[in-house]
Amino acid sequence: MTSSLLTYIMAIDALAAESERVRSVDLADALGVARASVCKAMDRLTEGGYAVRGGGGGLRLTEKGCEVVKNYAPARRLVRSMFADKLGLPAQRAERESLAVLGVLSEDTVKRIARLYEGGEERK
Numbered sequence: 001m002t003s004s005l006l007t008y009i010m011a012i013d014a015l016a017a018e019s020e021r022v023r024s025v026d027l028a029d030a031l032g033v034a035r036a037s038v039c040k041a042m043d044r045l046t047e048g049g050y051a052v053r054g055g056g057g058g059l060r061l062t063e064k065g066c067e068v069v070k071n072y073a074p075a076r077r078l079v080r081s082m083f084a085d086k087l088g089l090p091a092q093r094a095e096r097e098s099l100a101v102l103g104v105l106s107e108d109t110v111k112r113i114a115r116l117y118e119g120g121e122e123r124k
Helices: 003-018 024-031 035-047 063-086 091-104 107-118
Strands: 051-053 058-061
Touching: 003 024, 003 035, 003 051, 003 058, 003 063, 003 091, 024 035, 035 051, 058 063, 063 091, 063 107
Parallel strands: none
Antiparallel strands: 051 058
16 A cells, blocks of 8 residues: 555545545545546556546445445555644644555554554564
């Protein structure tokens, strides 16, 4: 999982929680990127099976994309909180950099971080 794809997946999820339909223009606005960048990212997301394009420019996560949100969200909250609260980073920077960090980690490491957040740390 790259940090770029992770950023798009999390943004689609956040927008879907606010609105019935997520449009590429809304995604571009939310991320502060050009609509062309969203189109390229959506190509990668659809090829990877993480999202689909619907009618009228709508975007939605697939089951695989929703699974990414489920697996990464707890670790994202922990890392973002650490960056904002412990390091004093502004909220937007903490969000952006937490996704950058998580995007380079293995899924196993992300799950271990999530267990820390949930208070159920397991050591092997």
